Amino acid sequence: MTYPDDLPPPSATWFTHRGVPLIRTVASALTALDAVTGLDAFTLPYPPEAQRALDRTVLACLERGAEPPLSLPDLLSWCRERPVADWPVDLPADVLGPEDLLLDPESSRPTELCHEWAELSTDSAGRQRDREIVFAALRLCREHGEEDAYTAFRRLLVERPVLTSAEAFLVSVDHVLDPVKELLRRIYRPVPDSYLRKGEYAVCGRCRTLLAPVGDGSWWCERDRCRRRGEAPIERRIPREESGELLQLERPLRQFVTGPGQAEAELETALTGLGLRVRMWPGYDAYDLHVTFPDGWMWAVDVKDWAHPAFLGRAARPVPRTPPYDEAFWVVPQSRVTDRPGYLAAYERNRPASARALPLVTDTALRARALTRLRENGNEGEHGA
The missing domain is CATH 3.40.1350 (Trna Endonuclease; Chain: A, domain 1)
Structure with a gap:
């Protein structure tokens, strides 16, 4: 997936649909807030991104004579349970499938569709973050004249989004990656305890990302494509006491x-x-x-x-x-x-x-x-x- 300078702005046809900027606002808020706080930790007063998404959704509903969400938890329920096609907003025909949700009903985390809507948002930090990192890697590798370093960087992000302390050390002494070492230290982040179950982390056998434990004792994969193929196979279990400080790529890059x-x-x-x-x-x-x-x-x-x-x-x-x-x-x-x-x-x-x-x-x-x-x-x- 190469990186153009930017996505094109919505066409004039898209601008005639007032629901487009609304869904972009909601999606951008969901992805930003999930990265910072998790979507189950909100109390009044709501964070500005969340309050803006709620206010704009309520206004859109009132303009259409529809019952609006009464609170942020109510809006999150909409995102988790109500396909966006059923929202009382005006949207182009091609932008949604009949079952598309912004939050996964099992994990309450943003769906890939939500991330793609946020990608279109002019104020989406996540949208800028992945491009910022890739462009920085390109610049550094060009400055050093090391195309092999860029290829190794991309392959590392694809094949090893999760690193134990021992694996991170091996990356740190790989001289091919010298031009991007500082960048790698910035984009691999400590894994929160929410990924633990009984003292273990689990890595998906299909997409190599960490699985999240869900309430019924199963594991949830963040990739829509992976979940549609059935229950996530566990490639490896990583005991907390053996992993050291477990690291994973930040969400926009994953x-x-x-x-x-x-x-x-x-x-x-x-x-x-x-x-x-x-x-x-x-x-x-x-x-x-x-x-x-x-x-x-x-x-x-x-x-x-x-x-x-x-x-x-x-x-x-x-x-x-x-x-x-x-x-x-x-x-x-x-x-x-x-x-x-x-x-x-x-x-x-x-x-x-x-x-x-x-x-x-x-x-x-x-x-x-x-x-x-x-x-x-x-x-x-x-x-x-």
């Missing part, structure tokens, strides 16, 4: 770097398994994967693991021409398209004219396209099965 990066890594594995040469985050992250076929034909691939196709469509832009390639694609995990019927069509409806030539395909379809090309050029070999 959401917008680790999650999409794992989809990128899965595609890397699939394409190298076909015998293709794959270079990750080439040209200091000009795009995600540079793929070379045996006959020299080259693809540029950007992976976009977004829950919301309209937001993705609005962010579409041509893939940078350097490093050079013959074809370019944006790729979304097949699971996103399966979970939300009409995903590809919604993307296309919201894609700007400047990106009309940019196809969006699933990772499954891209692998099939690669296999077809290998067969047509007589290069399938032993990898084509």
